[in-house]
Amino acid sequence: MASKDIARKPLELFAQGFQQFRVLATAIDLGLFSKIPAMGSTLPDMARVLGFEERPTRILLGALVAMGLLTKRGSRYRNAPIAARYLVEGQPLFYGPFIQMLDRRLYDAYRNLEIGLRTNRPLTADPAVGDLFQTMARDPAMTRLFTMGMHANGAYWAEQLAKRIDVSRHRLLLDVGGGSGVYSIALARRCRGLRAMIFDLPGVLGVAREKIREAGLEARISTIAGDFLKDAWPRGADLVLFSAILHDWPPEVSTELLRKAAAVLPRGGEVIVRETFLDDDAAGPLYAAMSSVTLLVETHGENYAWATYESWLREAGFGRFRRIPFPTTAGSGALLARKL
Ligand SMILES: C[S@@+](CC[C@H](N)C(=O)[O-])C[C@H]1O[C@@H](n2cnc3c(N)ncnc32)[C@H](O)[C@@H]1O
Missing domain, CATH: 1.10.10.10 (Winged helix-like DNA-binding domain superfamily/Winged helix DNA-binding domain)
Structure with missing residues (x-):
């Protein structure tokens, strides 16, 4: 036959x-x-x-x-x-630094993917030093490469986010692990009444200050150095953003970060989770499934599904969820929730 x-x-x-x-x-x-x-x-x-x-x-x-x-x-x-x-340098949405970051940080690490699978340990973090971010903090050039790469990747998504959500009722954004500030900058540009605080490790904030200065937003966006796992969180925000943060950690850490967000927000305050979300049946999309492999190589985290984030947010005291997939990209979106 x-x-x-x-x-x-x-x-x-x-x-x-x-x-x-x-x-x-x-x-x-x-x-x-x-x-x-x-x-x-x-x-x-x-x-x-x-x-x-x-x-x-x-x-x-x-x-x-x-x-x-x-x-x-x-x-x-x-x-x-x-x-x-x-792909042309100087264009506002130049993607080149993200490709260069993947090439220099991850291309060789992927050769050892099988070791990552067998050990269930990140390959790019030095266990004697700590997680990937603590490891990178010892190498300013690598911190810069990573943060510039995240900026280049985020510029398009930050525009998508700022176009699709209305933050005009908010006064002060806390951008947790805000990196270069790419999302704070896009939201502050969109909404003149919004101020923002970028809360990140000290080595990253030099890039953030550069980008804030280039955007002419020094009066409205500040940087606050600190460790979001160990230090007290800045107070006063009515909007908290986690972009590409919760996927870096195992569920017990991600849920703790959501509880910390709930603790600093007033009732009615809002949280935005910006991620590459898996579908609820975890069968894709391809972009989120593949970047989960990168999270295996780099962290103890993974990409989680929309419904998983919703259940964590509910436990942390949030509700009124809104899912906002960005339709013009391979796989990114935002989940909005209100503190009840
Ligand atoms: C994947 S990047 C995301 C950056 C930015 N939010 C974005 O979407 O482009 C993760 C960020 O979390 C920061 N970070 C990691 N661990 C941290 C900690 N313990 N305290 C504060 N920031 C931390 C890193 O420095 C980095 O900027």
Whole structure:
């Protein structure tokens, strides 16, 4: 009996996933997208600008055309709209630092994924020092790479968040583990009456201050150095944001952080959980399932489902949930809840 043909294409694409990533990361390191003028470039021009011979240049440009990042009409290569928006340095939503962070922090760690699976221990944290963030705190260059990468990843999602929620009834935001402040900046830009406090480890806050200054928001956004696990939390906020925080920890720590948020908020105060959420049946989406693997490599956390966060929030004294998936991205959204 003839067996039904099952196409192999998905496996072939998975097999090449690492190649597409490295081609993109290399093109960003080369500043390739930033070096293509709006009128486009020919192969000899690009070879000269990059300092390569024509054969490797043609192969690299061909790969980027096939990935949909460049176009080729006649003899001219141009940035496709997605590259012009996200891969050119200086654009507000430049994604390059996130790709570079993944490349330099995680690419090699993924080679040891099986060790992470066998040991159930993060691979990028030094156990003699503590968690990944304590480990990074000893290396200012790595802290900067990570925080700039998170900023580049968050810029698009922060815009999505600020577009989709109305924070005009709030006065003071506490951005727990706020990193570069990318979300506080987007929300403060959107709502002139909002002030914000970025509460994070001291080594991270230099980047936050840089970004706040660039945004001209020094009068409305402050930075507060502290350890959100051990230190007293800043008081006075009526809105608390956790962006990419709760997924870094096992459930007992994440729920403790939600209880701490409830303790500093007044009744009617709001919490925003911004995450890459798993669907309630945990069957996807792909982006959240894959970034959970990164959390295995880096932390004791994982991506949790919308319903899991809702049950934790309910236990911590929150209700009136609103799920806000961001539809134009591979997998991110916000869960809003009120303190009852
Ligand atoms: C994954 S990053 C998220 C940053 C930012 N919220 C965002 O979405 O871009 C986690 C942040 O939590 C901070 N963090 C980790 N452990 C912390 C602790 N014990 N106290 C304060 N901040 C901490 C890190 O420094 C880092 O900025």
